[in-house]
Structures are given as structure tokens and as C-alpha cells.
Amino acid sequence: MGKKEKKSKTAEQKARVAAKQVKKASQKEKKGKTKDVADSDAEDADLDAIRAEYERQQAQFLKITESLCEPPSARASATLIGSPTSRELLLFGGEYFNGALASFYNDLFVYLIDKDEWRKVTSPNSPLPRSGHAWSRSTAGDIYLFGGEFSSPKQGTFYHYNDFWKLDPSSREWTRIESKKGPPARSGHRMTFFKGYIVLFGGFQDTSQQTKYLHDIWLYDTHNYMWYNPVLPPATQKPDPRSSFSMHPHNAGAILYGGYSRVKATASAGKTKGGGQPLRSVLKPVVHVDAWFLRITQPPTDAAPNTPPTIRWERRKKPVNSPSPSRAGATQVYHKGRGIAFGGVHDVEESEEGMESEFFDNLLAWNIERNRFFQLTLRRPRAATKRQVDDRSNRKGRGRLDEEELLRNLATLEAKGTLETVDTRSETVQDDSDTAATKPTKQPLFTLPHPRFNAQLAVQDDVLYIFGGTFEHGDREYTFDEMWAIDLGKLDGVQEIYKRELDNWQGSEHGSDVSASEDDEQSADDDDDVDEENAGVPLPIVELQHDTDINVTAISEILDDAGGDTPVVNPEDTRPHPRPFESLREFFTRTSTAWQDMILERMRSGDPSISHSIKEVRKFAFDQAETMWWDCREQITALEDEQEAAGIGDIVSIADRSHDGGAGARRR
Numbered sequence: 178m179g180k181k182e183k184k185s186k187t188a189e190q191k192a193r194v195a196a197k198q199v200k201k202a203s204q205k206e207k208k209g210k211t212k213d214v215a216d217s218d219a220e221d222a223d224l225d226a227i228r229a230e231y232e233r234q235q236a237q238f239l240k241i242t243e244s245l246c247e248p249p250s251a252r253a254s255a256t257l258i259g260s261p262t263s264r265e266l267l268l269f270g271g272e273y274f275n276g277a278l279a280s281f282y283n284d285l286f287v288y289l290i291d292k293d294e295w296r297k298v299t300s301p302n303s304p305l306p307r308s309g310h311a312w313s314r315s316t317a318g319d320i321y322l323f324g325g326e327f328s329s330p331k332q333g334t335f336y337h338y339n340d341f342w343k344l345d346p347s348s349r350e351w352t353r354i355e356s357k358k359g360p361p362a363r364s365g366h367r368m369t370f371f372k373g374y375i376v377l378f379g380g381f382q383d384t385s386q387q388t389k390y391l392h393d394i395w396l397y398d399t400h401n402y403m404w405y406n407p408v409l410p411p412a413t414q415k416p417d418p419r420s421s422f423s424m425h426p427h428n429a430g431a432i433l434y435g436g437y438s439r440v441k442a443t444a445s446a447g448k449t450k451g452g453g454q455p456l457r458s459v460l461k462p463v464v465h466v467d468a469w470f471l472r473i474t475q476p477p478t479d480a481a482p483n484t485p486p487t488i489r490w491e492r493r494k495k496p497v498n499s500p501s502p503s504r505a506g507a508t509q510v511y512h513k514g515r516g517i518a519f520g521g522v523h524d525v526e527e528s529e530e531g532m533e534s535e536f537f538d539n540l541l542a543w544n545i546e547r548n549r550f551f552q553l554t555l556r557r558p559r560a561a562t563k564r565q566v567d568d569r570s571n572r573k574g575r576g577r578l579d580e581e582e583l584l585r586n587l588a589t590l591e592a593k594g595t596l597e598t599v600d601t602r603s604e605t606v607q608d609d610s611d612t613a614a615t616k617p618t619k620q621p622l623f624t625l626p627h628p629r630f631n632a633q634l635a636v637q638d639d640v641l642y643i644f645g646g647t648f649e650h651g652d653r654e655y656t657f658d659e660m661w662a663i664d665l666g667k668l669d670g671v672q673e674i675y676k677r678e679l680d681n682w683q684g685s686e687h688g689s690d691v692s693a694s695e696d697d698e699q700s701a702d703d704d705d706d707v708d709e710e711n712a713g714v715p716l717p718i719v720e721l722q723h724d725t726d727i728n729v730t731a732i733s734e735i736l737d738d739a740g741g742d743t744p745v746v747n748p749e750d751t752r753p754h755p756r757p758f759e760s761l762r763e764f765f766t767r768t769s770t771a772w773q774d775m776i777l778e779r780m781r782s783g784d785p786s787i788s789h790s791i792k793e794v795r796k797f798a799f800d801q802a803e804t805m806w807w808d809c810r811e812q813i814t815a816l817e818d819e820q821e822a823a824g825i826g827d828i829v830s831i832a833d834r835s836h837d838g839g840a841g842a843r844r845r
Contacts, residue, residue, distance in 0.1 A: 521536075
């Protein structure tokens with residue numbers, strides 16, 4: 178760690194650059210007149226003229242085209258999302274600062290996961306270049322984008338967008354949605370979805386002179402094409418204004434955690450002649466660590482047309498095992514009832530001119546319902562013994578069907594509803610796999626990527642993708658030009674998607690000499706030089722139980738003592754629970770009958786949410802099993818680690834091996 182000048186060229190932390198801009202302005206006054214004129218012309222660039230030129234260039238595209246390309250160039254404050262309709266990732270926009278000038282992008286890139294290929298999409302109708310925007314999928318499978326910012330090359334003037342767009346992820350077609358009453362311009366906000374609504378909250382507006390943080394809530398009705406701005410009673414509690422927070426979907430509304438803002442405070446301005454210490458107003462950075470639940474109640478069926486839903490903010494307890502120290506730039510991505518976070522930065526101001534920063538490379542999971550953080554640790558694949566392999570091959574009802582294929586088939590069945598579609602999709606995926614198999618296989622790494630903040634995260638088919646991010650050293654800012662993948666179910670290493678070196682910094686190297694800068698570049702590229710002191714929050718200690726199922730009483734007591742919002746599970750919960758070293762496929766195969774029996778019992782009791790179709794019953798049973806498997810994932814991982822440390826391998830119950838001949842068969 179070293180001294181850091183107050184700076185940030187990312188859209189979510191533009192406020193950190195204010196002090197440095199004042200210092201630069203005073204330095205420019207000492208330069209020659211010719212230089213002053215040149216700088217002034219650059220800073221007073223006509224943003225409207227620049228954006229008009231972008232529109233003119235874009236209009237030259239006559240149709241939507243998609244072509245094979247190299248991976249995207251380095252950029253920050255872009256948006257990355259898993260396609261709702263296919264095994265693809267979509268990346269849009271962003272900015273890059275090389276120490277002297279800022280560049281903004283409006284590229285739409287598509288990453289084909291099965292083929293390991295990048296495609297670039299050009300369109301005559303797409304959003305203009307921007308960064309700090311937000312987008313979200315909808316329940317119908319479309320992607321909605323709002324806002325963002327654009328600046329002059331030297332970031333002297335800023336422009337915030339208030340336009341609203343819809344992207345069809347299949348056809349790659351952009352559609353601008355015009356509305357009379359919508360959210361004001363902003364960047365650094367977040368969006369999520371709830372039933373037929375798109376939920377938007379927070380963000381900031383930067384006018385170069387001041388930064389205003391927002392905490393208004395907006396709902397877009399995707400069926401009636403209307404924006405709603407629900408007004409809360411004056412005495413109602415609500416989150417403070419902020420940006421760079423995390424916002425997740427929930428079956429009753431939305432969940433909010435964390436964020437960043439700057440608030441007014443007073444500080445000493447030095448001693449006067451009389452010995453007093455006058456005070457002056459300053460902006461103090463605040464890293465928020467609170468959690469909120471936005472409860473959304475839809476209007477009744479007999480309500481008048483265009484009746485807006487009602488909302489209410491409910492403050493949650495502080496999450497148990499929250500990251501310490503608090504950190505900014507660790508925005509989460511939603512996955513199976515959890516918020517997955519990576520990295521972050523903790524700043525400690527030491528003076529008006531500098532600060533000390535600590536960067537992190539922790540991978541964390543926030544279980545939303547339990548309101549508890551867990552650290553996710555990479556694990557090397559276990560070497561199964563011959564006997565374990567034989568036992569697995571002989572287990573009743575456990576075929577060799579690939580787990581990813583099963584999940585893919587079930588997802589396709591949900592979307593299309595026919596087995597014929599599932600078969601066709603499987604054949605197509607198999608063809609893609611054959612094509613991708615011709616490429617050399619990269620060995621996984623067992624160290625997490627270099628510490629950073631504001632990395633773009635996305636999850637597709639239970640795999641976490643980490644794109645870009647920023648790291649600072651002295652007066653130099655590194656924007657990583659790389660993407661990594663981590664299987665959240667297995668945690669069996671980090672897979673490199675691509676990685677390129679950066680060496681085009683044109684700013685100053687203040688605060689570090691040449692050798693220190695070179696050493697830092699090398700450490701940024703070497704995953705083995707990660708500071709072990711940044712290990713983050715440890716997993717809770719769970720005692721190893723003799724039974725192979727989770728001991729729900731012991732784990733509930735642990736979380737109750739820690740002060741969580743809710744216990745892990747009810748001790749009287751009779752639902753099946755996963756076992757250590759048991760994959761989702763194995764868990765569902767073992768417990769499928771039990772889940773279906775519970776669903777049939779609900780059908781007999783008259784539950785209208787359950788269909789009488791056999792296929793639907795089985796699919797609903799899988800959904801229940803999948804929810805339970807992921808809900809217990811962190812505790813199961815802790816049990817597996819303890820068993821491996823104790824020399825205990827995969828445990829198979831006697832009931833599962835009874836078909837091999839009972840006790841006599843075990844002596845063979």
C-alpha cells in the first residue's frame with residue numbers, strides 16, 4: 178500500500194477527483210498563454226457536437242450486423258449481463274482513461290460461451306457512447322437500459338443521459354422507449370426486475386462543480402409502458418442517497434445493499450492570527466454497509482387502469498459477517514438467492530492531498546434470506562480412489578449424464594415446454610462443444626484474480642464471469658484488460674477467458690519511481706503475489722457431524738448466536754438436505770421422489786399453483802431441490818473442507834449401497 182492521490186476516472190467515483198482538479202487548475206495558471214488556450218479549448222469541448230457526430234457515424238450502418246472479433250478493449254464502468262435466452266454474455270459501453278484523455282464506447286459485444294468466441298454488433302439505432310449506465314433483464318426476457326454519462330476528453334464537462342432503451346438479446350435490436358414522465362438523468366444507479374416492472378433506484382448527477390446523489394425510486398410497467406414514481410409519506414424511513422450499490426430481485430420486491438456517496442461535513446481550515454481554528458465545509462466519502470428491503474404491492478385486480486403499485490422500504494439488520502473493513506467498488510451480481518461480490522477498495526484519507534488505499538481480491542456470497550456473508554474459497558479437484566469410482570458407478574439410479582446438460586435441458590423445457598425442443602437444443606449445444614473442443618484447453622488457476630474494484634460481474638449457468646476492473650498505484654490507474662470464469666458450484670479454479678497486457682499510460686507516475694511502477698505491473702499480472710492478509714471474512718466454524726446430512730440444529734444455533742435475521746432452517750424441517758461432496762444432479766436423483774411426494778401432497782390439499790402435468794410436477798420438484806442445494810451451499814462447503822482436513826472422503830450411506838448386496842457385499 179502507498180500514498181494515493183485523490184482520483185478516480187470511473188463513473189461511480191467521480192467525486193474523488195474534485196480535489197485533484199483544483200490542484201491542476203492552479204498549475205495551469207503558471208503555464209504559457211498558448212498552452213492555456215489549448216487546454217481551455219479541450220476542456221470546453223462542445224459535448225452536443227461530439228454526440229451529434231457519433232449519431233452521424235452510427236446512421237451510416239444500414240442494418241444490424243454481427244461479426245467475429247477480438248475480445249473487447251480495456252474499459253471501466255461498462256455493463257455485463259448473461260443473456261436471458263441463450264448461453265451468451267452481453268457487454269455494452271464503458272470508458273477508458275489513459276492518464277490524459279477519456280474515451281467512451283457504445284459497442285455491443287456478445288460472448289458465445291460454448292464456442293469461446295466474441296462477436297461485435299453494429300446497429301443503425303443504438304445508445305450513444307456512455308459509462309456508468311445500468312441495465313436489467315425483465316421477466317419476458319428483454320433487457321432494459323437507462324442513463325449513464327459522457328464527458329469531454331479531459332473530463333472538464335459532463336453530460337448525463339436520461340434515455341431509456343430495450344434490447345432484444347436474440348435479434349440484437351435496440352429500441353428507444355419514449356416517455357413523457359421518466360427518471361431524471363443520472364449515472365451510477367442500479368436496476369432490477371419484479372414481475373412486470375423494472376425497478377430503478379439511486380445514482381448521482383455530476384455537473385463538474387458539484388455531485389448530487391439521489392435516492393428516488395422509479396418503476397417501469399413493461400405491460401402498460403409507463404413510469405411510476407411512488408411517493409412515500411414524509412415520516413417513512415428510506416435509504417440515504419447513494420450510488421454504486423447492489424440491487425437484487427426478490428419475489429416480493431427488491432433487495433438493496435451498500436453503496437457509496439459523499440456527504441457534507443466540516444473540517445479545520447488552519448489556525449488564524451488569533452489562534453482560533455475556523456471551519457470549512459468539505460465533502461466526506463461514505464461507504465454504506467446497510468441493507469434494505471423494498472416491498473412492492475401490486476394494485477388489486479379491480480383497480481382502475483394505470484393504478485401504480487404501492488411500495489414500502491423496510492430496513493434490515495446489518496448482515497452477519499459483513500466484509501471488514503468496509504469497501505467500495507464491490508458491487509454484487511445476483512445468483513440463486515445470493516449476491517456474489519468480488520474485490521473492492523478501502524480508502525483512508527490522511528490529508529487533503531492524499532489517501533491510503535487497500536485493494537481486495539475476496540470472493541464473497543451474501544445469502545439474502547439469511548442475511549449473512551460467506552467467503553468462497555477455491556478448491557482443487559479431489560482425486561477419487563478406484564473404490565470410490567466403483568461405488569459411484571454402482572449407485573442406484575445414478576447415470577453418467579453430464580450435470581450441465583441436465584440443467585440446460587430443464588431450463589429449455591421451462592422456456593419452450595416440449596421435449597422435442599430439449600432434444601434439438603442438446604444436439605445444437607453438442608455441435609458447438611465439438612467446435613470449441615478444437616481450441617487448446619487452458620489449465621485453471623487456483624488463485625483469484627488480482628485485487629481490484631468496480632469489476633463487471635455476470636452469472637450464466639452457475640458460472641461467474643469477472644470482466645475488467647480497476648487498480649491504482651501511485652498516480653497510475655490500471656484498467657484490467659481480461660475476463661475470468663469461476664464455477665460457483667464446484668469452485669474448482671479460475672478459468673482464463675482472455676488476458677492482455679496494458680502499457681499505454683500517459684499520465685504522471687507521481688508517488689512511485691520507475692522501478693516501483695514496473696514491480697507493480699509485474700505483480701498485477703502475477704496471480705501468485707496476492708497479499709494473503711486480504712483473506713477477508715472467514716467462514717463460520719461448523720462442527721463435523723456423524724450424520725452425512727446437515728445438522729440443521731447446530732447450524733441454526735450458530736447463526737442465531739451471530740445475530741442473523743432468520744435461522745438457517747427450522748429444526749423441524751423435514752425436507753431433504755444435501756450431503757457433503759454431493760452434486761446437484763446427485764442430490765436431485767437421491768431426493769426426487771421425496772420432493773415429488775411433497776408436491777403431490779400440496780396438490781391434494783388444493784394448492785392452485787401446482788399443475789397436474791407430470792412433467793410440470795417433476796420440474797417443480799427440481800426447482801425445489803435446486804433452491805435447497807444452493808441455500809445450503811456455503812455450509813456444505815465448510816463441512817467438505819473439514820472432512821477433507823480430517824482425511825474423510827466421500828460418504829455413502831448404507832441405504833444407498835443396499836442394492837449391492839448389503840453387508841456381505843461390503844467385505845469384497
